Amino acid sequence: MVVMATLTLGIMVGNHWLTPLLLARAGGDLRNRVLWQRRAVIVAVLAAAYLYSRFIGASEALADVGAIAFAALAQLAPAVLAALYWPRASRRGVLAGMAAGSALWAYTLLLPALALGVGVPQWLVAGPFGIGFLAPHALFGTGGLDPLTHGVVWSLAVNIAGAAGVGIAQRSGRRAQPGTPPGR
Secondary structure: OHHHHHHHHHHHHHHHHHHHHHHHHOOOOOHHHHHHHHHHHHHHHHHHHHHHHHHHOOOOOHHHHHHHHHHHHHHHHHHHHHHHHOOOOOHHHHHHHHHHHHHHHHHHHHHHHHHHEOEOOHHHHHOHHHOHHHOOOOHHHOOOOOHHHHHHHHHHHHHHHHHHHHHHHHHHHOOOOOOOOOOO
């Protein structure tokens, strides 16, 4: 299972992220470059997985790790819904919302999970620099929820607010020209 997942992820990252960059820069026969690129991505995925397992250790159950991963996947939901129900949604707005939501997901869910693998640091409980309302599990003073619900609600709220805010600001900042496709 690990071999199949690693190969699949390596090929997907290579084909969709790295090969387009390679094609933009070089021409000719790219078979060797693409092969080495895939090998490098596979090694990087295995190294990242090993480091993650070392950091997380026995502090998190497999189901908790899966829930954190699905919370990250939930960051795509506002973009899908915007594509379906808001046809004039801005591409920059959707990307800004996803970036902001993903950053908050990493702060409220991923970083605490990694930090628990090495012990409970003080900033996790008291917030960074002792600022209590910035604590990952009680962000802006909204404690009382379980950490997963807290992280998902805040990250999706920031995602939606960022997408709508940037989209509306971009739309109001310029007049749409006739014949211009939406979101451009």
